[in-house]
Amino acid sequence: MKITLPYSGLQWSDLWFVLQGIGNTVLLTVIAATIGTIIGLALGWARGESKTARWAFAPIINVVRSVPLIIQLILASSFFAMAGGEASPLVAGCVVLSLYMGVLTSELVRAGLASVHITLRRAARSLGMSYWQELRHVSAPLALRAVFPGWVGTLIALTKDTALVGVLGYVELMRATQILINRTNEALLILTGAGLFYFLICYPISRYCRRLEKAMNHD
Template structure:
C-alpha cells in the first residue's frame, strides 16, 4: 500500500498513553496536596476561629501571604530556597509542599466560614445536652458547617487541581508539561492542547456539576 501523508503525522496512539499517564500524575499530585492541605486548612480555620486576636496577628497574615503571591512565584521561590537550608527536594516534593500550604491557606478561610455558619444557640444546646467541646465540634459543627461550605471547598479543590499545572515550571511532567513535550516533538499544538484541555475538563467539569447539584439539593 502506498504510504499516505497523514494530517496527524507525528502524533501516534502511544502518545495518548503518555498523556494519560501525565494526567494520572496531575491527579496524584492534586489528590495528595488537596487532602493534606484540607486537613491542615481545617486546623488553621479552627485556630482562626478560636484564636481571636492572637490568631489574627500571627496565623492570618502568614496564610494571607500565600494567597497574595502568585503560586508560580511561590513554587520557584521554594524550589530555590530548599537547597539553601540544606533540603534536597525533587520537583514533585517541592510541588506537593507548596500546593499543600496553598490549599491550606485557602481552606482555612472556608473552614472558619463553616464554623461561623453554625449558630451559637445550636452549639450551646449541644453543650447543655452534656456534649464535651470536642463532641460538639465533631457531631454538631462538622456536619452542619461542613455542609454549608462544601461547595466552596469543592471550588478550592478544583482550583488547586487546575493550578497544579504550574508545577510544570519546576520540571515535573504532569499533563500540561507532557503536552508541551509532545508539541515540541510533533509540531501539532492545536490537537495536543485540545486533548490536554479535554483531560482537564473531564476531571473538573463532572465534579463541579456534582457539587452544584448537591448544593441545590441541600438548599431545599
C-alpha cells in the same frame, strides 16, 4: 542531500506519554488536596476559636493568598536547594500546593464555623454537651454544609493549578502537552486534547460532589 524536518508527527506512543502526564496530575492533586484539607481543617478551627491563633497565622495566610503560585513554587525549589537538599519537583509541588490548599480551606472552615449561630451552640452546651460533643454533632455538620461547595471549587482550581508545577520540570498534563507541541507543532490539536482531559478530570468531581451536597442538604 537529505533534508531533516524540524518537526515530527504525532505517534501512538505519544498517547502513553500524555496518560503518564494525566497520572502525574491526578497524583499531585490527590496528595495536595488531602494534606491541604487536613491542614485547613486544623488551621481553620484554630483561627475560628482563638484570637491568638487568628493573629499568629494571619501573616502566613496573607502571604500565601497574595503571592502568585508560580513564584511560590520557584522560591520553594530554591529554598530546598539553598538548604542543601534537592527536593524533587513532585515534593516541592506538593509542599506549595498543600500549603495553598490548606490556607484556602482554613478560610472556608473559619467562615463555616462562624456561620453557626451562637444560640445553637449555647443550646447544645445547656443540654449537657461538652465542647467537643457540640462541635461534632452541631457546629461541624452545619459548617460542613456551608463549606462544602466552596471546598469543591477550591479542589477543581487546585487540579488546574497543578499545571504550574511544570516550571520545576514536573511532567504533568500541561508540561507533557508543551513537550509534544514543541516536537510536533500541532498546537491546536494537542491543546484541544489537553483541555478535554482536564474536563474529564474535573467534571466527574463536580458532579459527584454535587450529589453529595444534595444528600447532605436532604439529611
